[in-house]
Amino acid sequence: MIVKVETSSLYVHIPFCASKCYYCDFNSYVSTSDVMDRYLDGLDRELEAVSAAYLHKPLQTVFFGGGTPTIFDARQSERMMEMLHRHFKMADGVEISVESNPGTVDLEKLRVLKDGGVNRLSFGVQSFDNDLLVKLGRLHDRDAVYRSWELARQAGFQSINLDLMFGLPGQTVETLEGTLKALIELGPEHVSAYSLKVEEGTPFYTWYERGKLILPHEDEEVQMYHLVMDTFRANGYDMYEISNYAKPGHRSRHNQVYWRNEPYMATGSGAHGYVDGVRYVNQKDVPQYISTTVSGERPVTETEAIDEAIQREDTMILGLRLIEGVTFERFRARHGTEMLDVFAAPIRKYEARGLLTVDETGVRLTEQGIFLANEVFAEFLGAGE
Ligand code: SF4
Incomplete structure (x- = not known):
């Protein structure tokens, strides 16, 4: 028996970054402001089409992920928020999250996002260790984290997630302790902490294959995971998912939609959506995404009706990630x-x-x-x- 669930969640992919990190296999590209403007033209059309295509309620959660959505300037950010509200109704208390990277925000841009209804920011900090940040190919350093953090608070953001990585090349339990200490002092409302996965097609993969990327031993990585869990739990965070920690009232509602195997619409190049038991994947290539969407077509390249047995398996596999x-x-x-x-x-x-x-x-x-x-x-x- 298939139970259809009306969705109230939307993911929007912004596939641009200032540079490419060495470990990254996400759908993200370095591009120009002009291409970003045209991408927004296409996204506008796609949001309209998606809103019309699926039966949905006023949105409870919206997630702008990337890439780096805050690579847009203030004008582009304002446009992005305006088109969201033009095509979708928001429910009272909607959670609107935007992913960001330290060093890509200024006060004007942050205020535009805040005025556009964004109430949750997520910074890809990864580490407070400058040497490690260089090894990861990250553009920011520790000071940039503090500056962006200050700006976000100044703009009025009260719910901030920081992403953290462990199991990094050259990282030790001791250096991870330093990062955790700095992070706890800052006191974000939410932390996502993932161990590094070396993905095919990345510089890290090539270096790993050539024996040039030395990662912590498996036992040390387990120790790091213990340390992360113990540190956050001891400092007032609720570990509510195997890689996520939240202060009371700050769990990511959008990500819980994924872990509960609930439906969500998705827009943007390479985005994956899941509605009415059907998963769909959008065109990944940005120029093709733009030409398809501006001509009024949906940029969907694959659809797959998920068999009820697989839906049940997904409910278990995703749901068991939640501590509850x-x-x-x-x-x-x-x-x-x-x-x-x-x-x-x-x-x-x-x-x-x-x-x-x-x-x-x-x-x-x-x-x-x-x-x-x-x-x-x-x-x-x-x-x-
Ligand atoms: S900032 Fe994130 S999405 Fe962009 S290249 Fe780095 S890891 Fe990939």
Whole structure:
């Protein structure tokens, strides 16, 4: 039985960055202001088309991701916000997030975003260690983080996420401690902390293959993960997802839509959307995205109707990333069937191994399970029939 869910979330991809970080395989390009203007022309048309294409409620969450959305100047930022409001109604209390990088903001731009309804900023800080930032190919240094932070607070942003990375080349538990200390002193409302993944097609991948990128040993990376978890938990943050920490009232509502396997619309080059049980992927190439959208066409290059069994697996694999896990009630409401009727085998297997815990409300990872999450998730693949 398929239960259709009306969406109230929108992702908008802005595929431009000031330069390309050495580890990055995101859909982002260095470009000119003129191309960005034309991209906004196309985005305007696509937002209009997407708003008309899907049954949706006033938006509860909007996420401008990248790339670096704050690479736009104040005029372009104002235009981006204006077109969002022209094509979509916002619900009361909507969460509007914008990803940013230190050094790409000024007060004028931030005020434009704030006036446009943005109430959550996310800075890609990654580290407070200047040597590591250079090794990552990041454009900013530690001082730029402090300057951007001050500007964001001055512009009135009360909900700021900082992204952090660990398991970096040359990083040690001690140097990570330094970054965590600096981060805690700053006191962001939310932190996302991910370990580095070396992705094919990046300079890091080439260097790794040639033995020129020396990463911390696996045991050290586990120690780093422990340190990250312990530090944030000890400093008033709620670890609500395996890589995300929030002060009370500051969980990312948009990202919870993904982890709960709920539908969302997506716009922008290379963006992935998920509506009515169908996943779609947009044209990645920016010039082609622009020419398709300005001619009034949707830039969708792939669609895939997600089989109900796979939807059930996704609900488990994504939902178990949340520390609260997946409740029986939510599973039933989403899929019209009982979780334990479908997934008894993987659940009981990992319950017996102490990696999952089951109570009357649902299923979640144990502390030990958090460290072996990928192994647990893999067991749900193909088990949703
Ligand atoms: S700032 Fe982010 S999106 Fe841009 S190149 Fe660096 S990692 Fe990639």
